[in-house]
Amino acid sequence: MSGSSTPLLGRAASAAFPGPGLLWRAGAILATVGVVTGAFGAHGLRKRPGVTPDNIRAWETAAHYSFLNGLALMLVSLHxxxxxxxxxxxxxxxxxxxxxxxxxxxxxxxxxxxxxGPITPIGGSVLIAG
Structure with missing residues (x-):
């Protein structure tokens, strides 16, 4: 098939931006960030002075969203x-x-x-729009 591709191999030069390859890689990066930050939140973050249980819950939420939306982006790249x-x-x-x-x-x-602080809901709104 001329011009066809998989997300990992990319598309023909005339393909539209952003393209499945870029979305796949961005999703993989976001999912990796979610795993790494989740692990840090479970082990290293608690040792920092001044970190409250609310901070840890917020961190876990951010890591969770990064991971799940990274996976979602990888799925979008396949559509x-x-x-x-x-x-x-x-x-x-x-x-x-x-x-x-x-x-x-x-x-x-x-x-x-x-x-x-006020930037976080803007990111959430853009995420929902996507």
Missing amino acids: PRFSVHRFAGPAIAAGTAIFSGSIFALVMWRDRLKWL
Whole structure:
């Protein structure tokens, strides 16, 4: 089949952005970040001074969303229509990065990054739109 591909091998040069290969890789990265941050939250985060049970729950939520949305993005990359959609995949990737990333940053550096608090719901909204 001319121009056909799998998410791992990419598409023909004329393929639309973002393309299934990019979405697959972004999903794999987000899922990996979810696993790594989840493990850190379960083991290393509790040892940091000033970390509260609420901080740990927020961290776990962010890790959970990163992992699940990474898997969802990998599934989107397999769909014949949505894998080349200009909004769905990028919105899931960006929304997850903003949502989870802002929570991770707030838990780690709340005193220095208080301005990130209002950013978290924006990431969630972009994620939902995707």
